[in-house]
Amino acid sequence: MTNDTYDASVDSPSPRGGSWSRRALGVGAALLLAGGVAAPAAVALDPSAAAAVRQHDPAARRGGLVSVTPVAGFDRAGVRGWLAERDMDTASVRYGVQAYRLTYRTVDAYGQPTLATGLFTLPTAGAHRLGLVSDTHGTMVDRDYAPSVGDDFGRIPSYLNASAGFAVAAPDYLGLGRGPGLHPYMDTASSVTASLDMLRAARQAAPGLGRALTGDVYATGFSQGGQVAMALGDALQRGADRSLRLRALAPVSGPYDLSGVEIPALFDGRVNDTSGRFYTAYFLVAQNRLHPFYKDPGEVFRAPYADRVESLFDGDHTEEDVAKGLPATVKELLTPEFYARMAHPTGALKEAMEANDGACAWKPDVPVRLYASSGDTDVPIGNARSCAARLKGEGAVNVPVLDQGPVDHFGSFASAAPKVTTWFIAQARR
Numbered sequence: 001m002t003n004d005t006y007d008a009s010v011d012s013p014s015p016r017g018g019s020w021s022r023r024a025l026g027v028g029a030a031l032l033l034a035g036g037v038a039a040p041a042a043v044a045l046d047p048s049a050a051a052a053v054r055q056h057d058p059a060a061r062r063g064g065l066v067s068v069t070p071v072a073g074f075d076r077a078g079v080r081g082w083l084a085e086r087d088m089d090t091a092s093v094r095y096g097v098q099a100y101r102l103t104y105r106t107v108d109a110y111g112q113p114t115l116a117t118g119l120f121t122l123p124t125a126g127a128h129r130l131g132l133v134s135d136t137h138g139t140m141v142d143r144d145y146a147p148s149v150g151d152d153f154g155r156i157p158s159y160l161n162a163s164a165g166f167a168v169a170a171p172d173y174l175g176l177g178r179g180p181g182l183h184p185y186m187d188t189a190s191s192v193t194a195s196l197d198m199l200r201a202a203r204q205a206a207p208g209l210g211r212a213l214t215g216d217v218y219a220t221g222f223s224q225g226g227q228v229a230m231a232l233g234d235a236l237q238r239g240a241d242r243s244l245r246l247r248a249l250a251p252v253s254g255p256y257d258l259s260g261v262e263i264p265a266l267f268d269g270r271v272n273d274t275s276g277r278f279y280t281a282y283f284l285v286a287q288n289r290l291h292p293f294y295k296d297p298g299e300v301f302r303a304p305y306a307d308r309v310e311s312l313f314d315g316d317h318t319e320e321d322v323a324k325g326l327p328a329t330v331k332e333l334l335t336p337e338f339y340a341r342m343a344h345p346t347g348a349l350k351e352a353m354e355a356n357d358g359a360c361a362w363k364p365d366v367p368v369r370l371y372a373s374s375g376d377t378d379v380p381i382g383n384a385r386s387c388a389a390r391l392k393g394e395g396a397v398n399v400p401v402l403d404q405g406p407v408d409h410f411g412s413f414a415s416a417a418p419k420v421t422t423w424f425i426a427q428a429r430r
Contacts, residue, residue: 063200064105066115068208072099072151075124079163088156089418092425093163096124099155100209101148101178104201108174108181109190109290117177118198119147119155119170120205121162130167131216131247131428132202133157134232136195136225137170138413139185141282141322143315146172156413157220160421166428167206167213171198175315182315185286186255188356191228192235199244216247218424222413223379226254230359230387237365248427249364250420252371253379253412256360256387258353259345265380266330267343272377273329275409278322279378280330280342281305285313291355293348300338302327360387363394367427371420373404373412 074082075096083090099121108114122130135157137147147154147170158168171194175183184190199217206213217236221229229251236246255262265271266280281301288294297306305327312322327333334342345353368391372384384401391399404415 063197065201065204066103068205069101071101092421095126095163097162098122102201106194106197109184116179116194117148117172120202121158121168123162123165126165129212129214132213133161133166133168134219135170136221136228138223138225142318143176146177148172148177164421169198169202171195185282188231192231195232215243215245217244218248220250220420222252226251227359234362246366249368252416255379256383259357261382261386270380275378276330277326277333285310287352291348291352360390363396368399370401371416373407375406376409378409
């Protein structure tokens, strides 16, 4: 197996599946592409793991590293320039960064062997042994926009945290980046699996890249990734991998409460129409593969959208393509019957929502901060407040909801991301 490819035979015959972002909703122009220092030659690792995946060998280890491919490199000035072009605070930047695409072994939403990819970023100087930041990204429909492929929004936390002295593992999730299949959007369980296995792959990759990881994990994520970060924190604390220790948790603007906040907000104006129709279509198409609640799209979507909506979320359409293919509002997207059912879900639809509502149903033993924005009309701040209340109900204390002010969804991320890095630095020093 070559460094930048995978064997398509690992694709499972099971249905394939789908991710909340600035570009996804067409908010603002495309960000500029920054130059950087040249990356070293690709590093081929673990050919036996690659062969095991190709053969569906059940003994092949989850998180097994298949390949490492350099994708970007910046000196300190280059990192500062790249972040500044995206209007990010660069005060924490101390080092240059080197970024790699990892291809690794994991399982799909049905537990079948597959491959996934993610971005692994290291500082170019500083300590030899590094703490590891897990960054889980927001909604993406275009597989080429995922962190290990697209040099854009999805790399901001990786460059912020790596330039501050951390190693950073940013999974693309299933079906995005260079992984096979479709993305099972808002399936928290499989996103956690892919994220955990990305951490394992990062631990394998580090020694070959001249570094060692301490096993300490600092988890963050934005929007969909905020929910994933919360659930990943739960898994790590419960001992999903004894070599990894959760140290701090700082998700940003996650849809933690679909049933109690996010879905109701579609109907009372707290979620704007542009975002609402996009998220609703993506969620219904992806979740129907996992919790079937329609046999024909016409049972859910109005004409002419019923004939095109599933193909829009194939991973090969851009966010702009998807937006053009949908109507202006959720009410225009859904049949009257299904629109009413969304407001009062039953059966498999209710099951799909409730299956992704447990990210905050645990008691963290580490410091937690929830970042959100009172001006967010994509993922209302009520999600964070609901999460904090649930954590408190589980026995957690001092879980603040840090309001970033009257800014929009992406604005909450732009404000919070540098603060998260600064906070992780402080936690690492304790």
